């Protein structure tokens with residue numbers, strides 16, 4: 382871990398990258414210590430105390446929750462409410478979020494609470510920061526949120542852990558929170574009346590996951606551009622399909638960026654001939670920028686949706702300590718994240734489909750312009766036995782089908798729940814989880830097709846004449862997966878390459894590559910950059 386990087390939670394907007402850095406343990410979480418920030422946070426908590434004293438009634442503080450808000454709780458029982466809330470929501474099931482996802486969820490909740498509109502004490506933010514600093518991770522089951530009373534059930538596990546209850550993952554082991562807190566001298570928090578609701582009534586589970594999904598998708602977009610370039614070489618494709626003039630007349634900026642990347646990879650420096658008599662390539666080569674471009678052009682608005690949600694007070698009620706108001710609304714509704722994740726699912730699964738089609742062309746002597754069947758590298762008698770990448774193609778087809786199947790939007794499955802109080806919900810957490818699964822499957826497809834295109838390029842025998850960028854990808858892959866000259870079981874090297882892909886190991890169009898910054902007609906909205914600051 383680079384201990385120099387710190388992400389400061391002080392109410393200032395944070396980026397997707399900041400959340401991912403924390404999730405990947407590339408940066409430390411730090412809570413703002415400026416007196417002004419501390420006072421701003423504590424003022425909200427004090428305002429609730431004052432209201433309670435003066436009026437004796439605040440929703441979620443002296444009432445039941447949701448549909449039960451008409452039930453008034455006598456002041457002598459009010460202190461018990463937050464514990465009651467996280468306790469009855471302790472009904473999550475399914476697999477647990479993994480360590481990286483859990484860190485992202487904690488960081489997303491902290492970002493929102495640090496805005497200062499949720500009426501929690503600074504002390505609570507400190508406890509949340511402590512979990513991140515010491516990597517004490519609540520065991521959060523993934524299933525049981527409709528994503529529109531916030532992620533109540535998943536976040537109940539965060540609330541309970543702050544209060545010293547339930548289980549955490551600490552130093553690789555599931556342990557009772559109480560044991561870990563005792564060992565580290567951390568005092569369990571007794572949550573104040575509004576604090577249970579403030580932690581749970583928000584979109585942090587889906588938003589944390591969305592940050593991770595965004596970063597993976599952004600890398601996959603670049604990886605599939607590089608794979609397309611290699612596929613074009615292996616299939617003896619027509620590089621003029623990526624001509625600059627051609628793309629200038631259909632100016633989607635992301636699509637143009639993809640064409641520009643492929644053009645550079647293919648060293649296309651001349652303009653197209655006056656009259657190209659070559660046959661046109663199949664769509665999975667010729668239209669690759671149009672397919673990858675949909676994802677690339679979606680990135681700015683996806684970032685805007687995700688970062689706006691991340692940096693919002695997505696709680697209810699909202700506490701405006703400055704103006705002295707308790708504002709009742711529905712900011713726990715995760716509609717933007719639901720739509721972002723449902724859309725990202727479709728865009729990413731289309732990359733799987735694109736690469737699956739490229740693989741299909743490469744494998745089949747009817748379409749591959751003279752390459753051996755199944756890209757077998759065997760010679761002599763062995764060639765008769767060899768099946769090359771045949772099974773890998775079948776696997777790619779299976780992974781692609783599974784990814785495509787999961788693109789069914791989650792948000793349209795809204796259903797009325799909780800005695801019709803929550804009669805329209807976002808299903809954003811389901812969308813985000815589906816998106817992660819589609820990313821996993823598409824990464825598998827990408828790694829498999831990368832093996833195939835590199836084999837195809839080598840079978841052509843012209844690696845030395847390729848652009849430095851393409852040669853570099855061939856070299857990087859070959860360090861981990863040799864040329865397939867005889868059939869072998871590929872599982873282990875596929876797993877290794879997958880791991881490398883997830884670590885963004887392949888060098889792809891780094892930031893010095895021209896035109897990777899969004900253009901003026903692809904506005905960043907209120908997305909915020911540069912929240913990652915060196916240790917002060």
Ligand SMILES: N[C@@H](Cc1ccc(O)cc1)C(=O)O
Nearest residue numbers: 446447448530531582697713
């Ligand atoms: N999200 C609801 C509150 C709620 C909390 C817990 C529940 O079980 C149900 C509803 C609101 O703010 O209106």
